[in-house]
Amino acid sequence: MPSSNPSSIKLALIQHSCNEQREQNLKLIEQRLRSAADQGAELVLLQELHNSRYFCQTEETRFFDLAESIPGPSTELFSALAAELELVIVTSLFEKRAAGIYHNTAVVFDADGRLAGKYRKMHIPDDPGFYEKFYFTPGDLGFTPIDTRVGRLGVLVCWDQWYPEAARLMTLAGAELLLYPTAIGWDPADDPAEQQRQLDAWTTVQRGHAVANGLPLAACNRTGTEPDPSRQTEGIHFWGRSFICGPQGEMLARAGEDEEILLADIDLRRGEAVRRIWPFLRDRRIEAFGDLKRRYIDQES
């Protein structure tokens, strides 16, 4: 662990809606970063693909124009803001690595503006309204935490949030905090009971990662309704509800559906205290875990 690691950090999540104008989205994010810094934040987590509307509702080649190189214009902007505001910032960008190779990439800036590291989304969804397999090449950087002044950050992205393996691998590599930029919402055609089950499941599985790993966790989700560019569906109603929980999954702060800067103080020492009473990592039956590398264990019939 970094020796400069503070015992407590103030974390801010910026939950907002996006429109079609990149410059307007960036202006809004810059304003909120300044506001978060004014409120004492030391670490800011942005939502997934915050520079644009969620373009994966349809498969259209023109949307690849939204991608940019890393480093590139966005990293220059966020690097400058991180240095000026002395903030560690976790961003989420549409990365153009080469013609035909694009990634959904979280880029972390340390509080001096240094590009501290990046994480390329490993698990890529594909279901109606979320056609990400068309746009994003699966990440090839593995599950590697990123060291910053505020600690070693286990940054994962959206669909990763459903995978206990991703959270565990970040934990085993020394992450002190799990962070998820995300963009998830309801299909307006689903009934209210199904919508509530989905929201609860999303919250529960991530709080479960916090518990299983004895780590604080935060998920920053977008909000607002975005129309389907193909006009085939009613679009997506992003549900907001960003949250920050502690290492027993206990809620520290939770947003509603509206735009919000969500703040919480996180005591990084509490994770170790919890692991002392619940030493799950001690007892893992690693010699019996080989089949976790299998897709499925087919039965002989």
Add this chain to the structure above:
Amino acid sequence: MPSSNPSSIKLALIQHSCNEQREQNLKLIEQRLRSAADQGAELVLLQELHNSRYFCQTEETRFFDLAESIPGPSTELFSALAAELELVIVTSLFEKRAAGIYHNTAVVFDADGRLAGKYRKMHIPDDPGFYEKFYFTPGDLGFTPIDTRVGRLGVLVCWDQWYPEAARLMTLAGAELLLYPTAIGWDPADDPAEQQRQLDAWTTVQRGHAVANGLPLAACNRTGTEPDPSRQTEGIHFWGRSFICGPQGEMLARAGEDEEILLADIDLRRGEAVRRIWPFLRDRRIEAFGDLKRRYIDQES
């Protein structure tokens, strides 16, 4: 999957307190099994080590006298009850395998009385009041589901409930339902806020397994306060709160702290419907999961 698999099953959990008299505990369980069958149950899950008090509060060699062979007197009794009542029964026994080799073993009886299979608790805890590493040799049967008339059961035991790996391996091996006999409670010396966090964490992490794997799940916990045989502590206040949830982690039934037969109908088809909208198993990055077999990924300093 077994071809005789019904689409919906009625599951009962028998949550009770235990006293020092084995025969009284067995008599109570038999009464409740009959009651569950009268109420239409097809599958009954008992709590962990239901034949006795939770003897692991201290380390005393005399408690090994509670262990018995499998098959043995308990399996004879439960086999006969399963056949008579046409119930699939998941029991939890203290197994004597040999002098010096004892296991915490779940034994499953099919509705014709056949011993359908057993699972030896893989993850063994050891923390104040729960000195299980003294009593139980870690299981050596792996994470193998057990086929019964009501489906393929992924039976795990207590401390396993904190391990996403255990639930995932049962899922990959075709489990249709995750079942946890358990014995967990509060240290009366903890403050109410910590007690609530522990109960919530226990519930949340297991609901998270249901979500991550798209499977229904049930945990049957003991209740009642049991004194510390060594009189060094205030004992354990087992918190009850057995529950049954669906494949989105949605609560189907939940017990309070008192003794109860908890019933719920489980639709085994819903898991597949949920996996169609949330195809997590499709996208696991198995080629990047090798480090799950490591204890920890040590950093070079």
